[in-house]
Amino acid sequence: MAGCTSRGSAIASADAATAATASGGSAKGDFGPPQGEPIHAVLTSPPNVPPPIHRDKPAKVIVELEVVEKEMSISEGVTYTFWTFGGTVPGSFIRVRQGDTVEFHLKNAPDSKMPHNIDLHGVTGPGGGAASSFTAPGHQSQFTFKALNQGIYVYHCATAPVGMHVANGMYGLILVEPPEGLSKVDHEYYVMQGDFYTAGKYREKGHQPFDMEKAIDEKPTYVLFNGAEGSLTGEKALMAKTNETVRMFVGNGGPNLVSSFHVIGEIFDKVQPEGGTHPQENVQTTLIPAGGAAIVEFHTEVPGSYVLVDHSIFRAFNKGALAILKVEGPEDKAIYSGKEVDSVYLSDRSEPNLKAVSTAAQAHASGKLTKEEQIAAGKQLFTGTCSVCHQPNGEGLPAVFPPLAKSDLLAATPQRIADIVTHGLSGKITVNGKEYNSVMPPMGQLTDDEVANISTYVLNSWGNPGGQVNKEDVAKVRANPPAAKAAEH
Numbered sequence: 001m002a003g004c005t006s007r008g009s010a011i012a013s014a015d016a017a018t019a020a021t022a023s024g025g026s027a028k029g030d031f032g033p034p035q036g037e038p039i040h041a042v043l044t045s046p047p048n049v050p051p052p053i054h055r056d057k058p059a060k061v062i063v064e065l066e067v068v069e070k071e072m073s074i075s076e077g078v079t080y081t082f083w084t085f086g087g088t089v090p091g092s093f094i095r096v097r098q099g100d101t102v103e104f105h106l107k108n109a110p111d112s113k114m115p116h117n118i119d120l121h122g123v124t125g126p127g128g129g130a131a132s133s134f135t136a137p138g139h140q141s142q143f144t145f146k147a148l149n150q151g152i153y154v155y156h157c158a159t160a161p162v163g164m165h166v167a168n169g170m171y172g173l174i175l176v177e178p179p180e181g182l183s184k185v186d187h188e189y190y191v192m193q194g195d196f197y198t199a200g201k202y203r204e205k206g207h208q209p210f211d212m213e214k215a216i217d218e219k220p221t222y223v224l225f226n227g228a229e230g231s232l233t234g235e236k237a238l239m240a241k242t243n244e245t246v247r248m249f250v251g252n253g254g255p256n257l258v259s260s261f262h263v264i265g266e267i268f269d270k271v272q273p274e275g276g277t278h279p280q281e282n283v284q285t286t287l288i289p290a291g292g293a294a295i296v297e298f299h300t301e302v303p304g305s306y307v308l309v310d311h312s313i314f315r316a317f318n319k320g321a322l323a324i325l326k327v328e329g330p331e332d333k334a335i336y337s338g339k340e341v342d343s344v345y346l347s348d349r350s351e352p353n354l355k356a357v358s359t360a361a362q363a364h365a366s367g368k369l370t371k372e373e374q375i376a377a378g379k380q381l382f383t384g385t386c387s388v389c390h391q392p393n394g395e396g397l398p399a400v401f402p403p404l405a406k407s408d409l410l411a412a413t414p415q416r417i418a419d420i421v422t423h424g425l426s427g428k429i430t431v432n433g434k435e436y437n438s439v440m441p442p443m444g445q446l447t448d449d450e451v452a453n454i455s456t457y458v459l460n461s462w463g464n465p466g467g468q469v470n471k472e473d474v475a476k477v478r479a480n481p482p483a484a485k486a487a488e489h
């Protein structure tokens with residue numbers, strides 16, 4: 001199925017396209033009035049894409065999209081009130097054919113608090129539909145446009161304050177297929193990046209309100225694919241087999257950041273940069289502007305986990321901009337020797353179940369956090385945070401990273417662990433009779449409860465003396481200067 005077959009309709013519509021080109025400009029996409037019965041557009045939730053259009057005539061296509069304001073998970077144990085087109089972030093994917101007349105119905109759910117509208121970048125006309133679609137809660141509005149230009153286009157809400165509506169998740173993609181259709185592929189996926197601004201820190205548990213100041217300063221707490229950390233990892237990873245072709249429609253809703261979109265371990269055989277018509281070939285990383293999109297295509301050769309990232313790489317590993325394409329099939333040692341990249345690149349995301357972490361956070365909020373819950377959460381967080389140096393079994397690496405397992409230094413002052421984690425450690429130390437003189441950087445990305453849970457896990461593992469560290473202890477330690485430095489004076 002991987003081969004490209006052209007459509008029966010291709011010749012007829014190519015003629016139409018050529019004839020229309022003579023008229024020049026975007027009017028070349030006007031293939032005359034809609035023909036046949038009106039069609040109801042199939043809308044899909046991300047990462048799904050509606051099926052290709054097998055039509056050789058322009059039609060009237062009816063799109064019905066509902067704005068829904070709803071609380072959803074943005075990260076494990078963290079909720080956020082998103083404003084959505086169709087109940088998802090990004091919003092429903094819309095697919096029409098160049099030359100179609102689109103009758104757009106925008107509904108705003110009765111329980112919405114805000115008015116909304118829609119600006120589609122695929123519309124030729126002032127505001128891209130925004131002025132004609134202002135819709136109060138419980139109301140509905142309607143406007144019609146002809147899809148003159150082919151390409152992949154962002155749509156978004158443009159109600160004031162525009163930045164806030166976009167930051168809350170109000171964007172999506174509309175594909176205007178060329179009349180001859182797109183080449184046949186095995187998988188089409190819908191991925192869209194966005195930056196999010198919460199009052200709390202990255203992964204700080206509980207419900208997090210929008211932070212306008214961070215948004216104005218362009219300092220996102222989260223940078224995400226498809227609206228949530230882990231929306232495309234673990235069980236929800238994108239799937240393909242070896243020897244298949246994958247097409248991704250990749251949008252960037254912003255509101256602020258530009259995306260350096262990259263798939264670790266793949267090369268894009270073909271990219272339509274900025275959603276434009278002329279493809280670029282053999283691309284490693286493609287730049288997707290805020291309010292822009294690209295179409296990337298590649299062929300899969302070797303099985304394994306391919307990691308989708310924004311290659312502004314702190315965003316991937318410290319703000320959530322990370323997704324997985326899982327490719328299954330036989331190894332091809334001639335192309336790649338084999339050995340999974342998971343542990344190197346996925347860090348704690350290679351452990352798709354962070355449920356224990358949110359369970360611990362909930363228990364803490366209700367004042368019923370047990371040591372066992374802390375240990376379970378800490379175990380998850382240790383993976384990818386501490387394990388890269390101290391190793392998953394806590395044994396460390398000779399002469400480089402000291403052991404945490406049965407560490408006599410740790411046993412002497414167990415409570416000091418929270419201080420070491422928050423402030424780091426440097427200078428000469430002796431652990432179990434062996435000297436180390438190195439630097440452990442401060443783990444500043446961890447929240448107080450994460451430090452508490454990891455510390456409790458370490459103290460209760462591998463024959464260590466036990467004990468418990470709570471969130472309040474960590475807050476106190478964090479406020480104080482590093483103990484190691486203080487000891488030197």
Ligand SMILES: [Cu+2]
Pocket residue numbers: 083115116117157158159165170
């Ligand atoms: Cu809005």
